[in-house]
Amino acid sequence: MAQRTILVSTDEFEKRVAVLSAGKLQEYFLERSLASHLAGNIYKGKVAQIVKAMEAAFVDIGLPKNGFLHVQEFLPESLKTEEYSLEPAEGAGETPAPDPGRRATIDQLLNRGQEVVVQVVKEPFGTKGCRLTTQISLPGRFLVLMPYSRNVGISKRITNEKERQRLKDVLREINFPKDMGCILRTQAEGRGKREFEREMGYLLRLWRNIKTKASRHAAPCLLHEEYDLVLRVTRDSFGDDVEQLILDNKDDFHRVNGFIQTLAPHLRRNLRMHKERMQLFEKYDVDRQSAEIFQKQVQLKRGGYIVIERTEALISIDINSGRFVTGGRLEETAFLTNMDAAEEVARQILLRDLAGIIVIDFIDMEKSSNQRRVLQALSQAMEKDKARSTIYQFSPLGLVQIARQRVRKSIESVLLQECSHCTGRGKVKSVQTVAIEVMRKIRLFLLTNKKRYLEVNVHPEIAMRLLNEDRAAITSLEKRFWIKIAVLTDEHLGLEEVRFI
Numbered sequence: 001m002a003q004r005t006i007l008v009s010t011d012e013f014e015k016r017v018a019v020l021s022a023g024k025l026q027e028y029f030l031e032r033s034l035a036s037h038l039a040g041n042i043y044k045g046k047v048a049q050i051v052k053a054m055e056a057a058f059v060d061i062g063l064p065k066n067g068f069l070h071v072q073e074f075l076p077e078s079l080k081t082e083e084y085s086l087e088p089a090e091g092a093g094e095t096p097a098p099d100p101g102r103r104a105t106i107d108q109l110l111n112r113g114q115e116v117v118v119q120v121v122k123e124p125f126g127t128k129g130c131r132l133t134t135q136i137s138l139p140g141r142f143l144v145l146m147p148y149s150r151n152v153g154i155s156k157r158i159t160n161e162k163e164r165q166r167l168k169d170v171l172r173e174i175n176f177p178k179d180m181g182c183i184l185r186t187q188a189e190g191r192g193k194r195e196f197e198r199e200m201g202y203l204l205r206l207w208r209n210i211k212t213k214a215s216r217h218a219a220p221c222l223l224h225e226e227y228d229l230v231l232r233v234t235r236d237s238f239g240d241d242v243e244q245l246i247l248d249n250k251d252d253f254h255r256v257n258g259f260i261q262t263l264a265p266h267l268r269r270n271l272r273m274h275k276e277r278m279q280l281f282e283k284y285d286v287d288r289q290s291a292e293i294f295q296k297q298v299q300l301k302r303g304g305y306i307v308i309e310r311t312e313a314l315i316s317i318d319i320n321s322g323r324f325v326t327g328g329r330l331e332e333t334a335f336l337t338n339m340d341a342a343e344e345v346a347r348q349i350l351l352r353d354l355a356g357i358i359v360i361d362f363i364d365m366e367k368s369s370n371q372r373r374v375l376q377a378l379s380q381a382m383e384k385d386k387a388r389s390t391i392y393q394f395s396p397l398g399l400v401q402i403a404r405q406r407v408r409k410s411i412e413s414v415l416l417q418e419c420s421h422c423t424g425r426g427k428v429k430s431v432q433t434v435a436i437e438v439m440r441k442i443r444l445f446l447l448t449n450k451k452r453y454l455e456v457n458v459h460p461e462i463a464m465r466l467l468n469e470d471r472a473a474i475t476s477l478e479k480r481f482w483i484k485i486a487v488l489t490d491e492h493l494g495l496e497e498v499r500f501i
Helices: 161-173 193-216 229-237 250-263 265-270 286-294 330-352 368-384 411-415 431-448 460-467 471-481
Strands: 004-010 014-021 024-032 042-051 056-060 067-070 115-122 131-133 143-146 152-154 181-184 221-224 242-247 271-273 297-299 305-310 315-320 356-361 389-391 399-404 416-418 427-429 453-458 484-489 498-500
Touching: 004 229, 004 250, 014 229, 014 286, 024 229, 024 286, 024 330, 024 411, 067 115, 143 193, 152 161, 161 181, 161 193, 193 221, 193 250, 229 242, 229 250, 242 250, 242 265, 250 265, 250 271, 265 271, 286 330, 286 411, 305 330, 315 330, 330 356, 330 368, 368 389, 368 399, 411 416, 427 431, 431 453, 431 460, 431 471, 431 498, 453 460, 460 471, 460 484, 471 484
Parallel strands: 004 242, 067 131, 152 181, 242 271, 315 356, 453 484
Antiparallel strands: 004 014, 014 024, 042 056, 042 115, 042 221, 056 067, 115 131, 143 181, 297 305, 305 315, 356 399, 389 399, 416 427, 453 498
């Protein structure tokens, strides 16, 4: 398996991360500088409303919209699937216990106005607030600490039985509180007791700080903020299989260097600072490759292609043989095209961060053995996906369904907006997205062209953005390159077009 390269590019507008394998873009992440990112945050909240019909509570955590806490996310893990006798919730006062053999309802577990510590497990989307849980988890590189659970487990992706047994033995030797649980992540494979103890100590100190803050502040308040994109990727993806982690921002480089020094000092040798004049993403051809995120049609290596369509209820992926035809039977053409598609579909799911219900319409195959091989290839290609997903068997109609977890907003939802010319039937890049791209084009132009005056002609909406919200960025470029930049409007240009004079 080819080693990966992680590129991190940061400017005043966005933080972007690209994961490459053999020069090919595999994953792409983006965070806007002014946008809020909530998944993983821990809050002390106050129950604002209990809805018995939904078996849920709405919790005020200090955001414009209350968070949603379902009864299954309130119960301890050991009680979720078994009948149990109820203990009064802390601070709930005299709460009557349910009859033996009957599951507790949300109003028996929580009262309106009760304070509760919760963690965001899903970002707000559309008109919905964020999804909450009381089952707090603090992830490290190798361990996930679960302060309110006594379960101890090992990632299912570690399949070697000898390694699993070795890790179980190591866990028994680690001295951590017996009233807490933990899970060994996939990255724990091959690691030893010393590394686990060091990380466990770090996570326990973090939890003590959260508890101290919770005892001193009234709800609603933020107790712990999840790492930003740069440190999350460093924690979750920067391992021994990464040849280089390259950053183009000095502040981020020093932050990552300090973070790695604490948790994985041996990885510092793979950390690089990009100092060339050519922009990082341009050097590694990331901008061109990332453009396919917005394309409905993706070519396969043998001449076939896949078509990705989003609907309100699901995402459909259609497989077509295109110009690929073998000299043999149609069954062979269908099988080989589907094998190509299985690998590419998995790549596109990660690249675009597709989530929810995904339905794949493979080309019909007569042999059940070929269906099994295609499904196996799809499952193997999806193993690198960190999001929870379930792949179902071929249906009688030849369809394969994937249910994949959604945690954060998709790349498309961040970069695109509804098209004003087709009354919502399609999407185009948002004004903010295009303005950021124009700024990058100006910077690239000035790196290769020495001028004292530059006219930038753009669509009126883009000009309005550049001359107002992004005026400071234009001024910064003028000072850096000793140039006067004039932003002019041209109604004949498309939203994404730009012309330099």
